[in-house]
Amino acid sequence: MAIQNYPCIRTRLPGPNAIQYLEKEKKFISPSSTKSYPLVIKSAKGMVVTDVDDNTFLDFTSGVAVCNTGHNHDQIVASISSQANTLIHMSGADFYNPLQIQLAEKLSAICPGSGVKRTFFGNSGAEAVETAFKLARYHTKRSIVIAFYNAFHGRTMGALSLTASKLNQRKHFLPLIPEVIHIPYAYCYRCHYGLTPDKCNMACVTWIRKELFKTKVPPEDVAAIFVEVIQGEGGYVVPPKEFHKALYQLTRDYNILYVADEVQSGMGRTGRMFASEHFDIVPDIITIAKGIASGLPLSATVASEEVMDWVPGSHASTFGGNPVSCQVALATIKLLEDGLIDNAAKQGAYIMNELKRLERTYPIIGDVRGLGLMLAAEIVKDKETKEYAPEVRDSIIQRAFSKGLLLLSCGRSAIRFCPPLILSKNDADIALSIFEECLKETV
Ligand SMILES: Cc1ncc(COP(=O)(O)O)c(C=O)c1O
Numbered sequence: 001m002a003i004q005n006y007p008c009i010r011t012r013l014p015g016p017n018a019i020q021y022l023e024k025e026k027k028f029i030s031p032s033s034t035k036s037y038p039l040v041i042k043s044a045k046g047m048v049v050t051d052v053d054d055n056t057f058l059d060f061t062s063g064v065a066v067c068n069t070g071h072n073h074d075q076i077v078a079s080i081s082s083q084a085n086t087l088i089h090m091s092g093a094d095f096y097n098p099l100q101i102q103l104a105e106k107l108s109a110i111c112p113g114s115g116v117k118r119t120f121f122g123n124s125g126a127e128a129v130e131t132a133f134k135l136a137r138y139h140t141k142r143s144i145v146i147a148f149y150n151a152f153h154g155r156t157m158g159a160l161s162l163t164a165s166k167l168n169q170r171k172h173f174l175p176l177i178p179e180v181i182h183i184p185y186a187y188c189y190r191c192h193y194g195l196t197p198d199k200c201n202m203a204c205v206t207w208i209r210k211e212l213f214k215t216k217v218p219p220e221d222v223a224a225i226f227v228e229v230i231q232g233e234g235g236y237v238v239p240p241k242e243f244h245k246a247l248y249q250l251t252r253d254y255n256i257l258y259v260a261d262e263v264q265s266g267m268g269r270t271g272r273m274f275a276s277e278h279f280d281i282v283p284d285i286i287t288i289a290k291g292i293a294s295g296l297p298l299s300a301t302v303a304s305e306e307v308m309d310w311v312p313g314s315h316a317s318t319f320g321g322n323p324v325s326c327q328v329a330l331a332t333i334k335l336l337e338d339g340l341i342d343n344a345a346k347q348g349a350y351i352m353n354e355l356k357r358l359e360r361t362y363p364i365i366g367d368v369r370g371l372g373l374m375l376a377a378e379i380v381k382d383k384e385t386k387e388y389a390p391e392v393r394d395s396i397i398q399r400a401f402s403k404g405l406l407l408l409s410c411g412r413s414a415i416r417f418c419p420p421l422i423l424s425k426n427d428a429d430i431a432l433s434i435f436e437e438c439l440k441e442t443v
Helices: 016-028 074-085 100-110 125-140 157-162 203-215 239-254 275-279 323-361 388-404 427-443
Strands: 041-045 050-051 055-057 116-122 146-147 180-183 222-228 257-263 285-288 299-304 366-371 374-379 409-411 414-417
Touching: 055 427, 074 257, 074 323, 100 116, 100 299, 100 323, 116 125, 125 146, 125 157, 125 222, 125 257, 125 285, 125 299, 146 157, 180 203, 203 239, 222 239, 239 257, 239 275, 323 366, 323 374, 323 427, 388 409, 388 414, 388 427
Parallel strands: 146 180, 146 222, 222 257, 257 285
Antiparallel strands: 041 050, 050 055, 116 299, 285 299, 366 374, 374 414, 409 414
């Protein structure tokens, strides 16, 4: 049995202090983001988040797949403070910065592929995607870009043009960038073509070759295919290995760039440094953000020196790659390499097994999937019909919150499990037992 002194819920939720902040938030903060539950955070350490009423929660969100090294890891705090005492900012857009160069050299070594890679530093996932979009057009001199349904690549106009995850994200923002074509992803649990992976012969890729490229889209005008190696916000959808293999081959056949968006799946989350490694893919461009700097804003767009061939003045950022974020990224990568990636693989396999057991026991779990600590359970009304059950899913997440477990949704009907990679088996057991209690109460 799990030993635990957290989570600990001492007040009604939201507590009295939280209520005061929630009222002010309504007045002063843009209402454009979706918040899952009324958690007003005071502090966090390791796996535990404390709210402004001193309730403690076990964090299975990592601040949306960001705090892979856990909250406020001692070595991260130390590197922030030592770098802040040395240099906080001198824009990389106009001056040279040793830490950017050091980090870019490290990224060249750890990103898939043996050749030298160059990095452009930004501040967010969307910026990394914008950069990749511009670079793909610049390098190929082609205009069309292919992306996938259920993809989430960010919310700035370029990134949003690639995103096709939820209507609210696009509504009233049209028109977006023209010449972005969306096609179905290999979401095998709900195959667009009604096939099964053992017999489909990768119909979703064959269709591009045999239909799209013969009727509507001249392949010679396609700059890039943007693909999340594992779809994140779209439901933690893991495609079969053959999907990426076939897609990659297609890009080789037509000189199209293969752009892997690893903003969510990268930095150790899947039990490898990058999810691409599970699929033996060497992307032409790779986008990285979220987990790269343990909570500080930083993103990286990494490409081979042949692809990243733009000239001075074509792209830049004032804040991108600031020295504190770069120093923290180097410390983060060291922690990941020194054991956290292996731990993600180990604890992820354990949780996956347990979720599979729950899938067999509870009729509302239609599918369990994931790699490492990027795991999800899809909630359905009925296993046979696979009817989406977003209200049931949301009520499970609310129940978990009221018991001190922080979870998030993904896709139309799934719950994601993306705890910090410092997760212990004890903490995994605490979370699993709370999750099972919620399932029991729901069923
Ligand atoms: C795969 C992927 N790409 C891009 C983004 C956008 O990142 P940001 O919110 O930092 O702009 C996200 C965010 O969830 C993501 O999951």
